[in-house]
Amino acid sequence: MYILGISALYHDSAAALICDGEIIAAAQEERFTRVKHDLSIPRKAVRYCLKEAEISVNELEAVVFYDNPILTLDRFLHNLAAAGEDTQDLLEASFEELFSKKIWIHKLLKSRLKLPEQTKILVCEHHISHGASAFYPSPYEDAAIITMDGVGEWATTTIGYGNKNEVKIIQQINYPHSIGLLYSAFTYFCGFKVNSGDYKLMGLAPYGKPVYYDLIKKYLIDIKADGSYRLNLDYFDFQYGRAMTNDKFAELFGGSRREPESVITRREMDMASSVQKVIDEVLILTAKTARTITGAKNLVMAGGVALNCVANGKLLKEKIFDHIWIQPASGDAGGALGCALYAYYHYYGNERVRLHKSDSQRGSYLGPAYTDEEIREYLEYNGYKYHQYENIDEFYKMVADMICEEKVIGLFQGRMEFGPRALGNRSIIGDASSEKMQSLINLKIKYRESFRPFAPSVLAEDLHSYFDLSSEDSPYMLLCADVREEIKKPFDLDALFEQTNLDMLPIVNTPRSTIPAVTHVDYSARIQTVSEERNPDYYRMIKKLKEVTGKSVIINTSFNVRGEPIVCTPEDAYLCFMRTQMDVLILNHFVLLKEEQVPLVEEKDWRIQYELD
Amino acid sequence: MNWTNENREKEQDLLRRWAENRSDRFPGIEQEETSYFIEKDSDERYIMDYTFDTLPELQKLFDKILADDIEEEVKMICGVAALKRSDILDQNNRMNIVEHRYMF
Numbered sequence: 237m238y239i240l241g242i243s244a245l246y247h248d249s250a251a252a253l254i255c256d257g258e259i260i261a262a263a264q265e266e267r268f269t270r271v272k273h274d275l276s277i278p279r280k281a282v283r284y285c286l287k288e289a290e291i292s293v294n295e296l297e298a299v300v301f302y303d304n305p306i307l308t309l310d311r312f313l314h315n316l317a318a319a320g321e322d323t324q325d326l327l328e329a330s331f332e333e334l335f336s337k338k339i340w341i342h343k344l345l346k347s348r349l350k351l352p353e354q355t356k357i358l359v360c361e362h363h364i365s366h367g368a369s370a371f372y373p374s375p376y377e378d379a380a381i382i383t384m385d386g387v388g389e390w391a392t393t394t395i396g397y398g399n400k401n402e403v404k405i406i407q408q409i410n411y412p413h414s415i416g417l418l419y420s421a422f423t424y425f426c427g428f429k430v431n432s433g434d435y436k437l438m439g440l441a442p443y444g445k446p447v448y449y450d451l452i453k454k455y456l457i458d459i460k461a462d463g464s465y466r467l468n469l470d471y472f473d474f475q476y477g478r479a480m481t482n483d484k485f486a487e488l489f490g491g492s493r494r495e496p497e498s499v500i501t502r503r504e505m506d507m508a509s510s511v512q513k514v515i516d517e518v519l520i521l522t523a524k525t526a527r528t529i530t531g532a533k534n535l536v537m538a539g540g541v542a543l544n545c546v547a548n549g550k551l552l553k554e555k556i557f558d559h560i561w562i563q564p565a566s567g568d569a570g571g572a573l574g575c576a577l578y579a580y581y582h583y584y585g586n587e588r589v590r591l592h593k594s595d596s597q598r599g600s601y602l603g604p605a606y607t608d609e610e611i612r613e614y615l616e617y618n619g620y621k622y623h624q625y626e627n628i629d630e631f632y633k634m635v636a637d638m639i640c641e642e643k644v645i646g647l648f649q650g651r652m653e654f655g656p657r658a659l660g661n662r663s664i665i666g667d668a669s670s671e672k673m674q675s676l677i678n679l680k681i682k683y684r685e686s687f688r689p690f691a692p693s694v695l696a697e698d699l700h701s702y703f704d705l706s707s708e709d710s711p712y713m714l715l716c717a718d719v720r721e722e723i724k725k726p727f728d729l730d731a732l733f734e735q736t737n738l739d740m741l742p743i744v745n746t747p748r749s750t751i752p753a754v755t756h757v758d759y760s761a762r763i764q765t766v767s768e769e770r771n772p773d774y775y776r777m778i779k780k781l782k783e784v785t786g787k788s789v790i791i792n793t794s795f796n797v798r799g800e801p802i803v804c805t806p807e808d809a810y811l812c813f814m815r816t817q818m819d820v821l822i823l824n825h826f827v828l829l830k831e832e833q834v835p836l837v838e839e840k841d842w843r844i845q846y847e848l849d
Numbered sequence: 850m851n852w853t854n855e856n857r858e859k860e861q862d863l864l865r866r867w868a869e870n871r872s873d874r875f876p877g878i879e880q881e882e883t884s885y886f887i888e889k890d891s892d893e894r895y896i897m898d899y900t901f902d903t904l905p906e907l908q909k910l911f912d913k914i915l916a917d918d919i920e921e922e923v924k925m926i927c928g929v930a931a932l933k934r935s936d937i938l939d940q941n942n943r944m945n946i947v948e949h950r951y952m953f
Contacts, residue, residue: 246952275952304894306914308953309927313919316864317871327861329950335860335927336934339907342900343935359899387953395886404895407886411953412875420951430951458878464885466878474951475875525886575896583896 237584238295240285241576242278242345243302243365243568245338247431247540249278250569250654252602253285254576257586259373261288262602262654264569267804272849273432274801277348278572284604298356299345300579302365302571305338307389311411319476326477358583360575362388363396363405363539366566369574370536371398372581372588373597374561379534380526381405384519384541385567386416393464395522397530401581401588406529412475413466415518416541418457421472422511424480426504427494432849435656438546439688441512442758443729443740444505448489449513455488457514463521497848500687502738512546519547523556538563538570542714543656545762549716552707564600564712565655573654599770600712601661603652606806611823614806621832625825632780634827639667639781639790643819644681646795648809649773650824653802657713658794659764660693660774662802662809664818666753666791668692673753673791675744680817683843684798687740689762692754693792695778696765702751702789703763713764713792723750729757753791764792799846815842860930867923904928 241252244265252262261284266272268280286292312330316323337344342357360368366383381396381403392414396405419437420430428436459465469475471485486492494504523535535557542548543566552560563570580586590596606614615622625631638645643666650661658664664681666673678686694702696709705717727748736742749755768775782788795803797816803809806823813821813828814836821828894914901907911924 300896301899304897304914305899306910307894309911310915310919311953313864313923313927314873314916316868317873318875319868320872321869323865323868327865330953331861331864331930332934335930339931340935357899358896360896361894364895386951394889404892405889407888409885410887413885417951458880458885460882460884462884462886466876466885468878469875477950479950578896 237297237580238289238291239576239579240282240296240299241302241572241574241579242282242299243572244277245275245333245341246303246568247275248273248567248569249275249281250565250572251278251281251285252573252576253289254573254580255289257372257577257580257588259573259596259598259602261285262565262573263604263652264654264801266801267603267652270801270808270845272799272801272846277344279348282349288604293349293351293355296351296355298358298579298583299349299351300358300360300575301341301345302360302568302575303362304359304389305334305341307361308338309334311387311390315411315475322476329477358575358579360578362571363391363394363408364403364578365571365574366538366563367394367396367398367405367574368403368578369565369570370538370542370561370563371403372577373563373573373595374534374536375590375592375595376534376536376559376561377590378532379536379561380530380532380557382519382522382526382535382537382542383539384415385539386420387411387414392416393522395526395529397532398536401586403578403582409464412469412472415465415515416539417472417474417480418467419511419515419541421474421480421485422507425485425489425493426507427496427498427500429496429849430480434540435543436685436688437508438512438544440500440505441508441546442756442760443687444502444507444509446510446513447506448510451488452510452514459514459518459521461521462525463518463523465518500740515541515544516547516550519551520554520556523551523554527556533558535560536562538566538574540567542566545714545716546760548714549705549760552705552715555706560707561595562712562714564597564657564714567656569655594769600654600659601651601771602654604804605651606824608824608826611806611826615823615826620810620828623827623829625827628776628825629780631825632777633784635777635822636781636784638820639665640785642667642670642673644677644817645820645822646809646813646818648795648803648806648821648823650771652804655712657764658792658802659711659713660766660771660792662795662804663792664795665693668751668754668789668791669787671745671747671752675741677791677793682793682797683816686744689756690754690791690793691762691764692751692789693764693766693774693778695775695782695788696767698782698788699763699765703761705763709765709767710763711765711767711770713762716760716762718759719749719751719755719761724759725749727757727759751789754789797846799849811836811842860926860933863926864923867926904932907931
């Protein structure tokens with residue numbers, strides 16, 4: 237039984253295909269269209285999923301949409317009613333999209349995906365889609381479920397329970413009260429983009445101090461002991477279809493919003509730190525309540541807030557649950573997977589059979605792969621100079637040597653990752669022990685803000701040699717923990733700030749540990765553990781580095797430049813390689829050296845193609 | 850019924866006037882409360898078949914899903930607004946994410 241799940245029309249559109257409960261393929265539309273956060277009906281992602289399974293649309297049992305449009309309409313109408321005489325912006329922002337697209341989702345899917353007229357179309361509640369995406373692929377028989385995001389229909393936070401093939405929501409918090417929207421408000425006010433810049437705020441937080449924490453709790457949010465909360469709407473404007481915050485919010489923080497791309501000041505750093513502390517608190521209290529009301533020993537999570545790996549790391553430390561599993565595609569894209577799985581287990585009443593020792597997410601390597609033959613053809617056709625390695629050991633040795641030489645490598649191999657994180661198949665990698673690597677990759681390769689940290693990929697068995705993570709693994713880069721004491725170097729952020737007059741670049745270039753390129757200014761790191769089971773190629777590559785150097789940690793950042801979706805095809809990878817100061821490109825076992833390539837000549841400046849995120 | 854593109858703004862105006870008259874309030878902060886969680890007691894709408902072609906069929910969906918406090922008159926306005934826009938399906942306008950407000 238093939239079921240296709242779809243997310244679209246809100247944030248990240250995606251398609252996911254399952255067969256008899258097994259995940260066959262999943263991908264975000266942006267990877268194919270090259271439009272970051274593309275929210276249109278994911279035609280190309282669907283085409284890929286069907287191709288992967290070698291089926292046509294005629295063989296689909298059902299197509300499931302991850303959100304119920306009429307429930308969204310219900311929220312819209314109540315929002316209008318609450319806006320009273322101030323409905324103009326709300327109507328302009330939502331009316332046409334709602335009545336011309338969302339309500340017509342069944343027709344849109346049929347026409348855009350060329351589905352047969354008799355195709356069964358199902359709609360699934362937004363937070364059930366998230367909850368199902370977290371529970372069904374998890375390794376647990378039963379688990380408490382927490383979902384948190386901006387809003388889906390009405391719900392913004394839910395506590396649920398999953399057991400065998402059932403998923404249910406027990407209690408929830410409804411719009412407009414939303415921890416996700418609170419975070420988005422701070423993202424917006426600090427000069428980053430709503431819907432796409434939240435992770436920048438998270439990266440900024442360690443530079444600041446939570447000096448506004450009390451202020452936020454006094455004026456903006458009331459948090460109860462069980463983790464439930466309400467916002468003080470006097471300080472926000474999102475409920476009127478306008479910008480996230482209003483003048484009163486600005487007054488509270490001593491002035492207007494930071495202009496995008498302008499200098500980041502102490503205020504933004506402290507605001508980021510303060511709201512992070514609030515998120516941590518809400519998540520931990522909610523988890524305690526979830527544990528109490530479900531009695532479950534395991535927790536699974538999804539929703540955009542579950543991508544906050546700092547809060548996840550703190551939650552893990554609290555040891556409220558024995559085990560935690562987080563859906564790697566926790567944002568809206570993952571809803572495509574969740575709604576398909578929910579249809580299979582709940583709507584069609586199938587038994588949940590767990591076929592895998594760990595989880596059934598397949599390492600989240602659920603996107604397209606390219607064979608050596610396809611890559612050779614591509615390189616030959618374009619006349620690009622390459623070296624092919626037949627001997628795998630020699631290949632890994634070459635990669636290890638390049639890393640030691642502080643080369644920056646674009647790594648393209650195997651199936652593309654599903655979710656926002658590159659996990660070794662569409663990654664830029666480099667030497668984690670290099671002191672210059674963080675600013676080099678940020679400024680000359682990714683063309684992004686210098687303050688942003690990089691994540692480490694570490695061999696799973698060496699996790700505790702480098703990091704103080706109270707978990708056996710972190711395969712999806714969703715948990716933060718400090719580097720171990722013995723590898724830390726003295727680092728006084730306050731003193732450096734005074735010396736540098738808040739200039740972040742010299743701070744970034746000051747080593748904090750023996751792996752400075754992946755150690756944030758508060759000694760934290762966003763860890764990916766690499767195991768042979770989930771990604772044998774990537775594992776062996778790092779293993780060889782360990783043999784050569786004794787080190788088993790490398791930098792892993794997504795293979796893209798700022799504003800560009802992560803690369804999908806060899807062509808995307810080659811273009812990104814040539815447009816930046818990357819030294820080496822690896823396409824499966826083909827190696828391309830920058831100095832051997834003919835410089836790229838493009839008619840248009842590629843920077844215009846990718847709007848800054 | 851023959852739905853046309855004429856007067857597409859009419860339903861927006863009707864909803865605007867309706868909202869002005871309702872002037873509801875979202876629940877706010879209440880210090881005496883111990884919890885803001887809402888119990889979820891029904892799973893009827895977790896997943897459902899979704900199809901309609903006509904106004905009566907859409908009205909049936911509204912009856913099933915919209916809250917009881919949404920008046921019949923408003924359901925009709927929404928139904929008409931949707932049916933008037935069925936032709937949009939033939940267009941393939943790219944939707945772009947916005948950067949200053951949340952997409953909902």
